[in-house]
Amino acid sequence: MQFHFQQALRAVTLFAFFLFLIKLHLGEEITKYVNPKYVLFSQTAAVLFLCLFYVQIQRIWGKRHIHDHDCHHGCSHDHGESASPVKKMISYSILIFPLVTGFFLPAKTLDASIAAKKGTLLTKPVKAQEQIENESELSHLDESAAEVEPNLSLYENGEDGFDDQVPLPNPNEMADEEYKEKMKQLDNSTMIDMKDNVFEPYYGEINAEPHKYIGRTLKLKGFVYREEDFQPNQFVLARFLITHCVADANVIGFLTEFDKAHTVKENAWLEIEGTFHTTTYNNAEVPVLKIVSWKEISEPAEPYVYPVFTRIK
Amino acid sequence: MNRWAQTSLLDFTGLLAAAVVVYFSLFGGWVMKQDFISQIPASLLQLNTIFLSILIEAVPFVLIGVLIAGFIQIFVTEEHIEKWIPQNKFLAVTMSCVVGACFPACECGIVPIVRRLVAKGVPIYAGVGFLLTGPLINPIVIFSTYMAFGNDLKIAGMRMAVGFIAAMIISLFVSLLFNGNQLKEAHHHEAAIQTKNRKIPFSIRFWDMLKHSIDEFFDMGKYLILGAFFAAFVQTYVSAQALLQVGEGWISSTLVMMGLAFILSLCSEADAFIGASFRNIFPATSILAFLVYGPMIDLKNTFMLLSVFKMKFVLQLIALITIIVFICISFLN
Known part of the structure; x- marks a missing residue:
């Protein structure tokens, strides 16, 4: 058993996306962003994020070589194990950026x-x-x-x-x-x-x-x-x-x-x-x-x- | 480690992760009440609002896209693809365009799907055909275009027809100009692995599919976010009106409308109303160019394509789309 920090980070990010959407719906701020007619779409997205979060937490603790286990079907994408640390930092910062601005900055009506x-x-x-x-x-x-x-x-x-x-x-x-x-x-x-x-x-x-x-x-x-x-x-x-x-x-x-x-x-x-x-x-x-x-x-x-x-x- | 310890460890980590996020979001409520928030320029807050709204709008479709991509990765084999796609290039292009037209997708959700298909051995020209017609031709787009142009079927019909023809021509050109799959990374070991994969029980494969979808989301997500941010930036700080002053005569007005479609990065389901608002100043063909070009390629989409395909291919594809759409529109004039 080994703790995979990146998988944990991904789990946190998925949950944060879920919470962000839920927060918008509960506070009815969602109408500042999208036409209320389409709220069902983002509600679906919130549910999907929660499901993916559930899947992701299973990956936080895993075998030492998660890459072997996961990649037996020859996929091309990054499992969060391969890229250089700087590259990783940048890509996670980009992913977290909208969450930070979303949670910390108020929605503004267009003027x-x-x-x-x-x-x-x-x-x-x-x-x-x-x-x-x-x-x-x-x-x-x-x-x-x-x-x-x-x-x-x-x-x-x-x-x-x-x-x-x-x-x-x-x-x-x-x-x-x-x-x-x-x-x-x-x-x-x-x-x-x-x-x-x-x-x-x-x-x-x-x-x-x-x-x-x-x-x-x-x-x-x-x-x-x-x-x-x-x-x-x-x-x-x-x-x-x-x-x-x-x-x-x-x-x-x-x-x-x-x-x-x-x-x-x-x-x-x-x-x-x-x-x-x-x-x-x-x-x-x-x-x-x-x-x-x-x-x-x-x-x-x-x-x-x-x-x-x-x-x- | 025994099973019980393992599950409780999972539960604990999950809870901890959730708690961390909840803590920070509550902190967010406190931050919003602080004085310095009111000192942030209104334009920055508006930029942020537009940026987030593009994300919120796109995210459901991207999630569906990555789920479908995960499904393709795990359940569709190269043999299937070989069987389904006709050998003849023209037939393959026609088929991909028709499948795209029947498939209700938007321009961000379709990118991960196309990537997976091409990785599985779908020829690049067929992938492009699917990529172009998927967001452009579907019932929601037809309906919203019909509504936006005063319940007139003519523009909606033209949009579909011209879009389909342009997509066909672009894909045929791609089949002549490009070899190989044009993906950023090569995929050699796929076939051998697939045969092994079949013995794995369904539940595990389903679980793998979801894991793949997550990886795909994190891969695509950053490009979607970058694209959304640039599109929002352009909307907040660059005046579309300045661009519109240029549009005199059908050639320049068509180019202006195509440029606008590119930088605005609107969802194909929503762009008809914007297009309709230009009716008074531009000829109908220029508006048609806006409606056909936007769903095929835009700023947000370009970023996502760059995450999948080689830079050179993406740039050439953009050039090709631009030229072909422009020529198709010229024939109408």
Whole structure:
């Protein structure tokens, strides 16, 4: 019997990976890393790590020549016995590195600096503001503004229009009928509520045919993000769309305009109501929101939005 | 030493190992509350978050990959492979591409599997065919692409078709250009050992399979971690937007999209939404290049391939993939 230090180290590493995943799940930090729809994958990984740990502890105490015993089927990889000490040190440091940063450093929500790296592509800056101030649009706007009046008093009453919102059911999955119902609501209502669970499909629809929505009111929350060539009265109110994990985060949001835009700090979370206009950029119609009311909020518990998957029966 | 002492020694070591880890993780909770954590720049914390998220996303698939690799190592013999793979190169390539297309894998999970297959005597060109179509063509990828492009089957269909054709051409070129298995280390003694292996009872072989999977994980793991870290670094500090300014005209926009696919290292199941967000600024063919090229090769994947194959082969393979995908896309224009 001999104690194999490297096998012990591997056992510890496997257990640490298991514990790291479990810790993320228990603390619900996992949503800061991956789309909650896919947590089952990492739960499976945690179970596999535990099984492998169980296998690995059998190898800690073994015969003197573990290599003979193990390698009778002629494998090519390193059993942790062959490489030079320096090489081993490096490879174990690499393996332990994510565990150290994972256990010791808090997860950080992506912010505007990442958005700036990725670019919001869909909402390009408006160079000349007067482009959108065309007469027919304005008159159209006045008509519909009257219709949405009751809703606009929302914030003045001190009522938080978002409080009654049901928490996002974690896997953003809905039945086909429910989805169609929600999309019909988008088509018909003059007051569009961009709830988290419909953010992505609504965003897609509105960007596909911005002219259809001119004059309608939109309610949404997001963080403030600016690009270099924005006017002082402009910013994007954006959210990160997470398909799988935060590495594939995509910035989606609407260009908004209002006079006090420059007073709002980047990365601040706002909830706003605004009316739609459109402007043209690169021969494409782009929606712009004129803010009617706004207030600062703290970062929501679920800062990200997820694409909708409709259940197929 | 008697049996009882042996088992209790195992239990004790196992418990000790667990205790050490738990102790350090509790220590982690304490560290997170300290002041100096708040002084770490936000960008570093975000880099760390993206890095870990790539790992968390990839790890389940890598584990499944190493388990399958372990299975192949122990249960599949060279004679099996010889029987299954057609002698004719074209047929072998076609078969490997079709098998890859039916096999739901992602680009990190498939590397250990391919390594094991090639070590077992699968010709390198067939291995490459499997490597390329595995992550690119599978039901989840088709579905997510369909969703991302506004429930339109056209892009999803094109992605599969162009991807399959490109994979076939690349594998055929590999069959012409390369001999030998191109693995980092040679495998000579495999056949002799396999015959001996058959007499060993199933339970022991299953146990061996798991041990192999662990070794494979530790082998692959470090490259996966390096790849994930570099991909996260690029995402945090390199502006993709600067890259996008270059993209005028279909040639440069296609190259830009391929470059982006390489450095972003997205999972093939998730890249369609990113691809779709470029629809307004780039032609559809450039986006198709992004969707086809990304699952075939990317930064994270390159690191993993380097752990398996010779450096020269990996670099030539990357060049080959880049050229062939680009030419395939050009034909569409």
